[in-house]
Amino acid sequence: MKTIEIVQEFNVPLDILLKARQERYKHLDKFPELKNVRIVEEKQDGNILHQVRHIAIGASAPPILAQVLPKGADTLLEESDFYLDTNIHKFTVMPSDRNDKLFRIDGESLYERKDENTSVRKYKINITSKVMFFGGAIEVAIAEIYVNSLKKDQESIKHFIEMLQKEEL
Numbered sequence: 001m002k003t004i005e006i007v008q009e010f011n012v013p014l015d016i017l018l019k020a021r022q023e024r025y026k027h028l029d030k031f032p033e034l035k036n037v038r039i040v041e042e043k044q045d046g047n048i049l050h051q052v053r054h055i056a057i058g059a060s061a062p063p064i065l066a067q068v069l070p071k072g073a074d075t076l077l078e079e080s081d082f083y084l085d086t087n088i089h090k091f092t093v094m095p096s097d098r099n100d101k102l103f104r105i106d107g108e109s110l111y112e113r114k115d116e117n118t119s120v121r122k123y124k125i126n127i128t129s130k131v132m133f134f135g136g137a138i139e140v141a142i143a144e145i146y147v148n149s150l151k152k153d154q155e156s157i158k159h160f161i162e163m164l165q166k167e168e169l
Helices: 014-030 063-068 135-165
Strands: 002-010 037-045 048-056 075-083 088-095 104-115 118-128
Touching: 002 135, 014 037, 014 104, 014 118, 014 135, 063 135, 118 135
Parallel strands: none
Antiparallel strands: 002 118, 037 048, 048 075, 075 088, 088 104, 104 118
16 A cells, blocks of 8 residues: 655635635636546535546556556546535545456545635545555556646646636636
8 A cells, every 4th residue: 555645735715725626626618637527426415525526547547557457447436525514525536447456546635724824735645456466566656646636736726716816717
């Protein structure tokens, strides 16, 4: 198992960060970096916002992963629950056929207030692969991609916040 821990800081109050986190998916035309993500289910049950997303990986799959993915398996399945009362986001990502032997990503992020004008998002992500001989290499490759993806996601949120503040939406 490979574990990643990341803390990202945003120079806005928590309520603005939370709004940007959710609302930008309603404006995908303005965020080409999110074009590979499609929300296929969203429902709220009390304080829990449940989402199912499909993530197209296509040619962006690392070579080690491309070798073990079944032919035509170019979409990942993400299931997530965002707890509106605690600002905790729990998610699982795996191949769309739910074959968690290939790999499984289990993560949790916490959105919290640092001070009046600063918020943070803290991630803890566990990546596991049960592929004989290649599992460790798959975990490392996915971890590298995830770290880069979270950096891009942070920039996307910052960009969306700028748009919100300029009332461009």
